[in-house]
Amino acid sequence: MTFLPVEGFPLSGIPGAYAAEIGDTVVVRAGADTLTWTELHRGSNRVARGLLAAGAATGRIVALLLPNSTDLVLAVFACYKAGATPQVLSPRMRPAELDAVLELGDPAVVVTEADSSLVDRTRAVSVEELGAGQSDDLEPAIATSWKAPTSGGSTGRPKIILSGRPAVTSSFDSDMWRIDAGEEALITAPLHHNAPFVTALTTIFLGGSVTLLTRFDAEQTLSAIDEYGVTWVYLVPTMMRRITALPDEVRDTYSLASLRAVWHCAEPCPVWLKRKWIDWLGAERIWELYGGTEAEAGCTLRGDEWTRHVGSVGKVTWGQMKLLDPEGTEITEPGVSGEIYMRVTPGTPATYRYIGSEATTRDGWSSLGDMGRFDADGYLYLLDRRSDMITVGGVNVYPAEIEAALVEHEQVLTAVVIGLPDTDTGNRLHAIVHTPRQADVTPDDIHAFLDGRLSRHKLPRSIELVHDSLRDAAGKVRRSELRAERMPEPSR
Structure with missing residues (x-):
């Protein structure tokens, strides 16, 4: 050649x-x-x-x-x-x-x-x-x-x-x-x-x-x-x-x-x-x-x-x-x-x-x-890939996109998506969803709601329902605190 x-x-x-x-x-x-x-x-x-x-x-x-x-x-x-x-x-x-x-x-x-x-x-x-x-x-x-x-x-x-x-x-x-x-x-x-x-x-x-x-x-x-x-x-x-x-x-x-x-x-x-x-x-x-x-x-x-x-x-x-x-x-x-x-x-x-x-x-x-x-x-x-971005299996996922889809559900007030450690993909997506106390909705309902709105790699692996505000007194979402609270205990 x-x-x-x-x-x-x-x-x-x-x-x-x-x-x-x-x-x-x-x-x-x-x-x-x-x-x-x-x-x-x-x-x-x-x-x-x-x-x-x-x-x-x-x-x-x-x-x-x-x-x-x-x-x-x-x-x-x-x-x-x-x-x-x-x-x-x-x-x-x-x-x-x-x-x-x-x-x-x-x-x-x-x-x-x-x-x-x-x-x-x-x-x-x-x-x-x-x-x-x-x-x-x-x-x-x-x-x-x-x-x-x-x-x-x-x-x-x-x-x-x-x-x-x-x-x-x-x-x-x-x-x-x-x-x-x-x-x-x-x-x-x-x-x-x-x-x-x-x-x-x-x-x-x-x-x-x-x-x-x-x-x-x-x-x-x-x-x-x-x-x-x-x-x-x-x-x-x-x-x-x-x-x-x-x-x-x-x-x-x-x-x-x-x-x-x-x-x-x-x-x-x-x-x-x-x-x-x-x-x-x-x-x-x-x-x-x-x-x-x-x-x-x-x-x-x-x-x-x-x-x-x-x-x-x-x-x-x-x-x-x-x-x-x-x-x-x-x-x-x-x-x-x-x-x-x-x-x-x-x-x-x-x-x-x-x-x-x-x-x-x-x-x-x-x-x-x-x-x-x-x-x-x-x-x-590198210390953090991004304060909000989550890398799952080599693909960058932005929580805002998933959260925007979550709040389209009529019984979702607010939502925060974080990454938790995963031995296979590095991170897995975990959605924390704020719903009214009297809401008649389950994590499976919300997952089904997202399916068809988001690509498969953007679907949360786990969904947690909470009934208290996810924002602090200043109206801010503290992602790092929410993630720290849900991190597994270090093995000894």
């Missing part, structure tokens, strides 16, 4: 360039399906023509309600060829959530599976319908933004995080994730999450092959690494827990000899779990990343560094970070906690733009709400 895209090469030209050199090579696997470079190039040409006929255009979003699949990757490149911005959404989103995102993004086209119930609701079309035309090349196009991931948002309403980069190649992501040309990557999580999307696409941009798990399975992950000679894998700590929980004789069945890098992010990794993986695979193969989808700044950390700074998420690798106290004064003393503020390196273009929200900023620095501290060597330690 002699082709490698230079900085700023149009993403729309990637499939054709590799098809001309390595056309018969598999670029994507998902379940039993595979896609070669030639199939990706020709297929995305056909689907791009269908998108253009359906109204896709430069500057517009195309919503892709597709699971991990070869069709999803084909549709992403069809968007680039049509000059549109792909927005991968979970096909399992509840109607109210989906409607809110579609209202914000105003997509030119909504694409989903042919047999999906969403076809009628959203006037969506399938990849098969869109791909009925000619496979000859289109005029080159460059979308104004290369991705548009969504977030639940701390207000309980979704927001879109529109990338500030047009649909051209950049060394930023490959440098950040240390993805090499020709990588064999295994992506274990859905592409509607930002990190799996970015790492899968970056691998493809550099002529590598990607194996997408259609559903996470601990042993299947190890099997895929050996079967396909995987060199680079993405996980979240919940997945790492489940792999660790496999019997030793099962894990020892797989050599994992091809594997050079295991990356984890999206939720804090317990110290005991990180140690187990370092002991198992070696510190040099274990990597961690901390940063937001906004990508203004972030940290990376290799396992051998972590052993010298246990619990850290690394040094600032790109952009700039600082800590501010509640009054906005910068904290420079090691070991003192504060709110983490970030910005791009001065002179660097903006990395994102919100649709449906405004950034929390101070003098050009923005905050995602995370708290942390730096040690004397400049390593960052």
Whole structure:
């Protein structure tokens, strides 16, 4: 393979360039399906023509309600060829959530599976319908933004995080994730999450092959690494827990000899779990990343560094970070906690733009709400992911969204959702619901009420009914106190 895209090469030209050199090579696997470079190039040409006929255009979003699949990757490149911005959404989103995102993004086209119930609701079309035309090349196009991931948002309403980069190649992501040309990557999580999307696409941009798990399975992950000679894998700590929980004789069945890098992010990794993986695979193969989808700044950390700074998420690798106290004064003393503020390196273009929200900023620095501290060597330690945000199985869940759904019930006065420890997912959602004393409602009634209003991962695992106000005399909800009261007693 002699082709490698230079900085700023149009993403729309990637499939054709590799098809001309390595056309018969598999670029994507998902379940039993595979896609070669030639199939990706020709297929995305056909689907791009269908998108253009359906109204896709430069500057517009195309919503892709597709699971991990070869069709999803084909549709992403069809968007680039049509000059549109792909927005991968979970096909399992509840109607109210989906409607809110579609209202914000105003997509030119909504694409989903042919047999999906969403076809009628959203006037969506399938990849098969869109791909009925000619496979000859289109005029080159460059979308104004290369991705548009969504977030639940701390207000309980979704927001879109529109990338500030047009649909051209950049060394930023490959440098950040240390993805090499020709990588064999295994992506274990859905592409509607930002990190799996970015790492899968970056691998493809550099002529590598990607194996997408259609559903996470601990042993299947190890099997895929050996079967396909995987060199680079993405996980979240919940997945790492489940792999660790496999019997030793099962894990020892797989050599994992091809594997050079295991990356984890999206939720804090317990110290005991990180140690187990370092002991198992070696510190040099274990990597961690901390940063937001906004990508203004972030940290990376290799396992051998972590052993010298246990619990850290690394040094600032790109952009700039600082800590501010509640009054906005910068904290420079090691070991003192504060709110983490970030910005791009001065002179660097903006990395994102919100649709449906405004950034929390101070003098050009923005905050995602995370708290942390730096040690004397400049390593960052996270204290709270967010005062209200709960990370469940690597997915960020915002209580305000769940609480807004809860108070829609006519017998719910107020509600507070907290996270309690869970050995499998890190946290589980617990809803504290204030109802009148004479209310004729049970936790099962409320759970049934939420089902259909929220995605499954946002449904509380437990619901507690109380008959006293959840607010203090100042009218404030003290989440930390409510959580502390419900925390299990430490084992002795």
